[in-house]
Amino acid sequence: MVFSPNREYPEADVSHVGRKWLDLAYAGASPSQRLDIYLPETGSGPFPVLLFIHGGAFAYGDKRDVHVLPFLRGLDHGYAVVGVNYRMSGEAVFPAGVQDVKAAIRWLRAHAGEHYLDARRVVACGTSSGANFAALVGLTEGVQLFDDPTLGNAAEPADVQAVVDLFGPTDFLKMDEQLTAGGLGPADHGEPGSPESLYLGATIADVPDLVRAANPMTYIDDHMPPILIQHGTKDWVVPVQQSIEFARAIEERVGPGRCEVDLLEGADHDDPAFFTNENLVRIFGFLERRR
Secondary structure (H helix, E strand, O other): EOOOOOOOEOOOOOOOOOEEEEEEEOOOOOOOOOEEEEEOOOOOOOEEEEEOOOOOOOOOOOOOOHHHHHHHHHHHHEEEEEOOOOOOOOOOOOHHHHHHHHHHHHHHHHHOHHOEEEEEEEEEEOOHHHHHHHHHHHHOOOHHHHHOOHHOOOOOOOOEEEEEEOOOOHHHHHHHHHHHHHOOOOOOOOOOHHHHHHHHOHHHHHHHHHHHHOOHHHHHHOOOEEEEEEEOOOOOOOOOHHHHHHHHHHOOOOOOOEEEEEEEHHHHOOOOOHOOOOHHHHHHHHHHHOO
């Protein structure tokens, strides 16, 4: 497979949000390091932060594409919603994107007062490759690989208080085997031009140590925040076994209660079922219980 990153999602219409700041720079290493902040229509805060990390095979997507719209429902639940861009695989390889997201969290904490944010309460939500980032952000506080102090605000912490992982990949080396076993596909994640290989900067089979470093399961410990994992049983891009094994590993290493997992029967990758009113109530209910 030769993967083409030249794909774009439609831009979201955010004109209905009255209070917002768009395209704020959180670091100066790349034009990609920008974020948007949306505030509830009323109140002076400080508002807890829902950080939306877009997906797109580590190679495309945008903080203001249509995937942000369901997460803007967080405004109705009293959250400030933040969409973040980061360096993607065409610009910089692992771990630059995760370092960027952590730099954005540090920037938000350093500038919380001027934007009415509650710096103590940040939740990370991501879809697909963005869910991989959200899980890594949640599980790697203090892991030096993912911290780049040159991006600024190094004195601020980059921890989050909860994670929502929607159909994110975990172990790249198992994806093809799992897709084949499930009768899904194409099973081509191991090829040199796959999204995962481009993200790591090498064919994944040649760099098992990097694959392990990019796997959230590597960092599971007692200090991890609560996490909600959702995945469709008919996902032909990221096999559902990725989330099943992730949730099982959390329960085995940390015990029950830290992870909640929902398998959406018959749902595909990025399926509309994830963004129905019923499922959004489920997601925000999880966050409210962890608030």
